[in-house]
Amino acid sequence: xxxxxxxxxxxxxxxxxxxxxxxxxxxxxxxxxxxxxxxxxxxxxxxxxxxxxxxxxxxxxxxxxxxxxxxxxxxxxxxxxxxxxxxxxxxxxxxxxxxxxxxxxxxxxxxxxxxxxxxxxxxxxxxxxxxxxxxxxxxxxxxxxxxxxxxxxxxxxxxxxxxxxxxxxxxxxxxxxxxxxxxxxxxxxxxxxxxxxxxxxxxxxxxxxxxxxxxxxxxxxxxxxxxxxxxxxxxxxxxxxxxxxxxxxxxxxxxxxxxxxxxxxxxxxxxxxxxxxxxxxxxxxxxxxxxxxxxxxxxxxxxxxxxxxxxxxxxxxxxxxxxxxxxxxxxxxxxxxxxxxxxxxxxxxxxxxxxxxxxxxxxxxxxxxxxxxxxxxxxxxxxxxxxxxxxxxxxxxxxxxxxxxxxxxxxxxxxxxxxxxxxxxxxxxxxxxxxxxxxxxxxxxxxxxxxxxxxxxxxxxxxxxxxxxxxxxxxxxxxxxxxxxxxxxxxxxxxxxxxxxxxxxxxxxxxxxxxxxxxxxxxxxxxxxxxxxxxxxxxxxxxxxxxxxxxxxxxxxxxxxxxxxxxxxxxxxxxxxxxxxxxxxxxxxxxxxxxxxxxxxxxxxxxxxxxxxxxxxxxxxxxxxxxxxxxxxxxxxxxxxxxxxxxxxxxxxxxxxxxxxxxxxxxxxxx
Amino acid sequence: xxxxxxxxxxxxxxxxxxxxxxxxxxxxxxxxxxxxxxxxxxxxxxxxxxxxxxxxxxxxxxxxxxxxxxxxxxxxxxxxxxxxxxxxxxxxxxxxxxxxxxxxxxxxxxxxxxxxxxxxxxxxxxxxxxxxxxxxxxxxxxxxxxxxxxxxxxxxxxxxxxxxxxxxxxxxxxxxxxxxxxxxxxxxxxxxxxxxxxxxxxxxxxxxxxxxxxxxxxxxxxxxxxxxxxxxxxxxxxxxxxxxxxx
Numbered sequence: 058x059x060x061x062x063x064x065x066x067x068x069x070x071x072x073x074x075x076x077x078x079x080x081x082x083x084x085x086x087x088x089x090x091x092x093x094x095x096x097x098x099x100x101x102x103x104x105x106x107x108x109x110x111x112x113x114x115x116x117x118x119x120x121x122x123x124x125x126x127x128x129x130x131x132x133x134x135x136x137x138x139x140x141x142x143x144x145x146x147x148x149x150x151x152x153x154x155x156x157x158x159x160x161x162x163x164x165x166x167x168x169x170x171x172x173x174x175x176x177x178x179x180x181x182x183x184x185x186x187x188x189x190x191x192x193x194x195x196x197x198x199x200x201x202x203x204x205x206x207x208x209x210x211x212x213x214x215x216x217x218x219x220x221x222x223x224x225x226x227x228x229x230x231x232x233x234x235x236x237x238x239x240x241x242x243x244x245x246x247x248x249x250x251x252x253x254x255x256x257x258x259x260x261x262x263x264x265x266x267x268x269x270x271x272x273x274x275x276x277x278x279x280x281x282x283x284x285x286x287x288x289x290x291x292x293x294x295x296x297x298x299x300x301x302x303x304x305x306x307x308x309x310x311x312x313x314x315x316x317x318x319x320x321x322x323x324x325x326x327x328x329x330x331x332x333x334x335x336x337x338x339x340x341x342x343x344x345x346x347x348x349x350x351x352x353x354x355x356x357x358x359x360x361x362x363x364x365x366x367x368x369x370x371x372x373x374x375x376x377x378x379x380x381x382x383x384x385x386x387x388x389x390x391x392x393x394x395x396x397x398x399x400x401x402x403x404x405x406x407x408x409x410x411x412x413x414x415x416x417x418x419x420x421x422x423x424x425x426x427x428x429x430x431x432x433x434x435x436x437x438x439x440x441x442x443x444x445x446x447x448x449x450x451x452x453x454x455x456x457x458x459x460x461x462x463x464x465x466x467x468x469x470x471x472x473x474x475x476x477x478x479x480x481x482x483x484x485x486x487x488x489x490x491x492x493x494x495x496x497x498x499x500x501x502x503x504x505x506x507x508x509x510x511x512x513x514x515x516x517x518x519x520x521x522x523x524x525x526x527x528x529x530x531x532x533x534x535x536x537x538x539x540x541x542x543x544x545x546x547x548x549x550x551x552x553x554x555x556x557x558x559x560x561x562x563x564x565x566x567x568x569x570x571x572x573x574x575x576x577x578x579x580x581x582x583x584x585x586x587x588x589x590x591x592x593x594x595x596x597x598x599x600x601x602x603x604x605x606x607x608x609x610x611x612x613x614x615x616x617x618x619x620x621x622x623x624x625x626x627x628x629x630x631x632x633x634x635x636x637x638x639x640x641x642x643x644x645x646x647x648x649x650x651x652x653x654x655x656x657x658x659x660x661x662x663x664x665x666x667x668x669x670x671x672x673x674x675x676x677x678x679x680x681x682x683x684x685x686x687x688x689x690x691x692x693x694x695x696x697x698x699x700x701x702x703x704x705x706x707x708x709x710x711x712x713x714x715x716x717x718x719x720x721x722x723x724x725x726x727x728x
Numbered sequence: 729x730x731x732x733x734x735x736x737x738x739x740x741x742x743x744x745x746x747x748x749x750x751x752x753x754x755x756x757x758x759x760x761x762x763x764x765x766x767x768x769x770x771x772x773x774x775x776x777x778x779x780x781x782x783x784x785x786x787x788x789x790x791x792x793x794x795x796x797x798x799x800x801x802x803x804x805x806x807x808x809x810x811x812x813x814x815x816x817x818x819x820x821x822x823x824x825x826x827x828x829x830x831x832x833x834x835x836x837x838x839x840x841x842x843x844x845x846x847x848x849x850x851x852x853x854x855x856x857x858x859x860x861x862x863x864x865x866x867x868x869x870x871x872x873x874x875x876x877x878x879x880x881x882x883x884x885x886x887x888x889x890x891x892x893x894x895x896x897x898x899x900x901x902x903x904x905x906x907x908x909x910x911x912x913x914x915x916x917x918x919x920x921x922x923x924x925x926x927x928x929x930x931x932x933x934x935x936x937x938x939x940x941x942x943x944x945x946x947x948x949x950x951x952x953x954x955x956x957x958x959x960x961x962x963x964x965x966x967x968x969x970x971x972x973x974x975x
Contacts, residue, residue, distance in 0.1 A: 109862040125849050126781060127890055128791040144870060182862040187866040189858045189913065189920050191883040198873030216883055222790055223886060230857035245846060268838055297785040332760045337764055337787045456916075466789065469806075469813050535862045584773045586766075630773055635740075637782055637841045639773065719965040 061314070061698055061713040064496040065169040066688060070719045074173040077497075078338050081540055082547035086384070088116035092546050092554070095262055095277040097249045097304050098231070101127030101225055102510025103283025105534030108231035111240035113539060115546075118275055119232070119241050120264055122248045122299055122641075127229045130285060130297040131530060133498065135342035135463065137203065137213035138527040140178040145202055145228050149210040151175045158525060161394050162490070162518020163668035163688065167696070167715065169497060170515045177536040178528055182214055184535060188227040192216050204347055205523035207394035207727070213524040218342055218463045226526055247496070248641065249304045249566045252280055253507060254312045259311075259506035260555050261562065263569045266528040267641060270634035272561045272570055276555035278546055279505045281538065282308060283530075286489035286511040290649045290656065291601075292593020295327060295340040301645035302365065305493050305512050314698035314711060316514035317491035318652065319660035322521055322669050323485035323602050325351075325398035328470050329418040333663035336483040339470055341421070342463055343523040345392045348426035348456065349480070351398070351490035353419050354379025356378040363412050370412070370420055370479050381405055389727040396520045396669045396686075397727060399484035403602050404684075406483070411480055417603050422479035427452035432454025443448075452612055473590065484602065488526060490517040490669065491659075494698040494713070499533060502698075507542060509533035523676045552627075553569045573633040576643045581626035588623045592646070592653055600653075605673040612657040617674035617706065620650040656706035659697055662710065665689035682724065690722050729755050729821035733768065735780055736828045738837050745837065747826075755818040761804065762787060762794065764816055765796070782841040789813040789954065792889030795896070796841055797828040802893035802952045810891065810954045830896035834939045845892050846937040848906060854934035855927040856910045858919050866893035878916045885912040887955045894957075900941030905949040907935050908965035909957050915968055925972030932969055 066073045084092065092115050096107040099121040107119040121129060141154040155175040159166055182200070186192065192214050193201040202211040216223040235241040244264065251263040253274075261276035287302035288294035309315045326341045334567035354360050355377050362368035381401055383390045393401075402419050405411070412418050431452025435443040443451070453476050457464065464475050471481065493501050493508035495515055500507050510530040517525060599612035624647070631637040666675040675687045696713040730753045738745030752768050759767075762784050769779035787792040794811040798804035804814045819825065822953060827841065835843040860866065886909070894905040911928050914920025920927075950959045 105862070112861045116893045123785060123791070123793065124845060125792075125890065127852075128785055128793050130786060130791070133786045133788055133790050142869070177864070182869045184860075184862055184865045186863070186869040187858065187860045187919055189917050191879055191886050191917070192869075193883075194876045194879040196876050198875050198879075199870050216886075219790065219887060222889075223883070226886065230852070233849070233859040233863070234859060243849075245849070283875065285819040295788075297791065298787060299785050311816070332756055334756065334767065335765050336763050351790050412829075438932075465808070466813070469789075469809060469815065470760075472815070472817060536864055539862070550776055584770055586770060628773065630776065635783060636842065639779060685926060710803075 059711050061494070061696070061711050062496070063167055063713055064498060065167070066497065070169060070172050073169050078540055083721035084543050084550060085116050088550040090116070091553070092116065092549060094279050094281060094542070095119065095120070095275060096281045096283060096629050097262065098129065098283035098285060098512070100129035100131035100283060100285060100510060101221070101228060101530030102512070102534045103281070104129065104225065104228035104232055105531050106281055106283060106538050107241055107534050108228060108235055109539045110234035110542070111543060117235070117241045118244065118277060120244045120247045122250055122267060124245055126232060126243065126245065127226060129225060130300050131225045131527070132222045132528055133297065135218045135340065136205065136256055136344040137215035137220045137524040138181065139205070139212050139226060139524045140182045140214060141175055141193035141212060142179050142182060144200060145211045147210045149212050153210065154178060154212065156284055156515070157208045158522060159518070159720050160725060161520060161522035163520050163725055164518065164690070164694070164717065165317070165667050165715065166518030166715055167515050168226065168719060173537065174516050174529060174532050177532045180536055181528065181531045185224060185227050188230060190216065190223050190227040203276065203344055204392060206343055206346060206392045206398070207389070207522045210357060215344065218344070218376040218460060221527060224531065225650055226606070241399065249307065249644060250569045250644070251307045252503065253562050253565045254311050255555070255559060255561045257569060258504045263565050264609045265569070268636055269604060270632070270637060272566055274557035274566060276557045278549045278552060278555060279507065281507045281509060281542070282493065282512050283534065285508045286656055287649070287652055288486045288489050288590065290425070290653050291486040291596045292589050293330070293335060293338050293597070295324065295338050301648065303645050303648045305508065306648040306652055308493060308501060308503060308506055308508070309701050312503045312701070313506060313508070314494040314609045315492070315655065316494035316696050316698045317659065318656040318699070319600070319663060319670050320490035320519050320668060321486060322395055322488040322490060323399045323484045325402055325484050326421060326482045327394055327487070328467065329413055329483040330415065333419055339466065340485070340487060341467060341480065342480060343395070345421060345463060348459070349391065349421040349423050350425060351382050351391055351419055351421055352378045352380045353405045357409060364414060372648055379410070386727045393727045394520055394522060399602055417483045418481040419483065421454055421482045423475065424479070427456055475686060488521055490514065490519060490521055492517060494696065498544065499538055500541070500545065505545060507538060509538055519670055539631065570633070573640065573644070575633065576627065576629045576640060577625055577633050581628040583626050583628060585627060585629065585639055585646050588619065588627060589646045589649070591619055592650060596653055596656070600657050600660055603671045603673055606661065609657050610709035611660040613654055613661070613706070616650065616654040616657065620654070623647065625648055651705050655699055655708055658705060658708065659699065662697060663693055665693040667693070672687065681725065681728065729816070729819070731755055731819065732824040734826045735826060737780070737840055738841055741750070741826070741836055755816050755949055757815070758789070759816045760812060761814040761816065762812050776878035780841065781839045784812060789817065790889060792891040795830045795843060795891055795973070797830055797896060799826050802830065802897045803954050806953055808956055830892050832895045832901035832940070834901065835892060835895065848890050848892065848903070850938060851903065851907055851931055851934045852910065855923070855930040858914060859923060874917060881938040882913045882916040885916070885957065885961050886907045888957050889955055891954065893952045893954060895940065896949045897952040898941065899946065899948070900944060902943045902949070903935050903938070904943040904962045904965065905930050905953065905957055908961035911968055912961040912964045915964060924968055928965060928968035929972050932965070
């Protein structure tokens, strides 16, 4: 084990980034023309990085597995993006956004990175508005805000329930401008299958053309991974079907340490599972918790009547409802952070109060918001004698304007009308805070290989606050990486074109081909999905919302066994050199089968509860915080960074000690 | 429920392709259409056959990947819905379902139900952006108030997911709704006005070059659009185009 250096600049936290930018090495415009950069992934992080690097003059090659860069999964983010603009005059500031994010992450993120994130957050909104992103506005024509969990201010900017879509299309438009100029060469329907390391530096990738199956070599002076998170290791998650860990995992296998794999965000408000055929879960935006109240019946006999269909939720009187978040956390109520809300839902359902057939659902109710808005509108319109039904009508119009598309989506999936009856929701895997370890420069432990956005680990600690993923993706891509990568590339101005005709490229290509051919020639008995579902089941049962030593040890053994079985018995139809969606999936599941084991190993090592990682052995006993997560700062205030040594069981742990100079570590209370 | 499927199978761009019959059993009404396709593919893999290739990713109606023509309609029978959000409760036991790719000259079939929509990307590259570099030094986001009405209309236009249903459903394979939506979004915003006329000229020229047809005002695109993009966007595009040509 070694101690890792995060390369955080010296000086007061407020000045670190400014000083860094003032002193960083630059590459002159003429030299940028001779430098190539590969960007893998075209979501908010990858897309914004590719566009900005190309604007600066680098030659960018961008890759995505989708048929267009516009389809990366950032597109599905609903609720919003945080920025410390303080347009509402409610006491927000850069410091407060920094503080909320560090606290929200349960003091397991790197202070300096988070402060930088808070600093550039305001630039993001300016940049996006200049690009034509149609954020929501009020009647005065100025930008509107809403609140998200874990904070006491309104700093979230949004575009209906499609904020991720609009921000991504903004980054996509910036990319398109550079594609048209020839500064970005775009490779759609290409999947990165290895990083090529030459003389200790990342110098290119091996990619598979998903249409022809052809294996291609691409070289560059640096490689940037904006390849998202690994939530699909759970099989069921809110991620897109194709979201995967493969690019990050290949980098890990080539020397990039993988940090905090056990930090996973289980999002409290998703549409519950309806059957075994389920292929993915759908999120209902956290913004709904601005106006929705979460409850279960207070009386167990009502639960039985609800499940059998004899009782409708709307028929349960107020006094027989348990608004458990408002009860347990009066200060934050329904807007507690995600990890807290998820565990509270699980606690109620484990106690038998779940409200659907599977026993895994709670209500998210808009009835009181509809009345509140309706009364407000009646006053505005001077309808002092408005009837109850008129108030309802007025209130529904407001709720529709705010959340209409989310309500429509719910109706399509669940076949119930959330304007009339409460939504049913349950937690689901949504985001992974863990990822490739990076230093302050966003560089991995492979020189010249960078990881940005959800693919890295640095900004969200053990729990991400709502509307912070979009912020981080765009901060890294638009405003951080373009500076930090220049520092590295300034040493490469005399290197010249990187050849792909080298033993390193040949060896990496051969490895990729051997693996693909091995998979299609295996002729086993089980489909890829058979293994993926089994893996997902182990992960959810033993590495899910709460974890314990015995379960984690079992998970490690079971995943390792499942992986051996996969390589012996998986069946992949078709050939390696053609469009073959089963083969694509097989490669991704093979990597998940390694990551899953490291995930469990990391969760076992971290014998404390923090953020989304809840160890049953480490909870408060007695007192006002009874049952809440109990951190152990003396022993675990570090980042776990794992080095690849063949099997996940042989992975070596390196630690980056987290130092908090500007924030005092306290029990994270939302009571 | 038990269903009979008639699915377009085509090995590659040069293959002629044909409809092939399949049966699926015990389909739950709560399944999404693509989960029903997963059941079929699992069945095909287990019997050693080639599963049906189709584009899909987010499965929550926003990425625009899924693109099937179901019983003669883009994204199937339910209005305002992508294929991934279509649920089997819209069908009944014993139904025969016809599943074909989105067809258009500018969307060549790659394999089975997978088509090449990169022509859409090229239309966007020809002008679907505002020319502003990333610097961190743009003016404050609230420096230019934008009337809520305009901002909301711009958002409605920007909601396009680029799936291509408008093209697939149009008898002329026209991409005017798609192109008009992007031109409208920027034309409605002060930031986008500067380049509005050139943008319209360039994007329409690219649209024509890609082999998309003309608009004859039948309005099928608006009906089939899963995101409710309306025909006024085509009118706005034509206005920008005309005013640009008179300059």
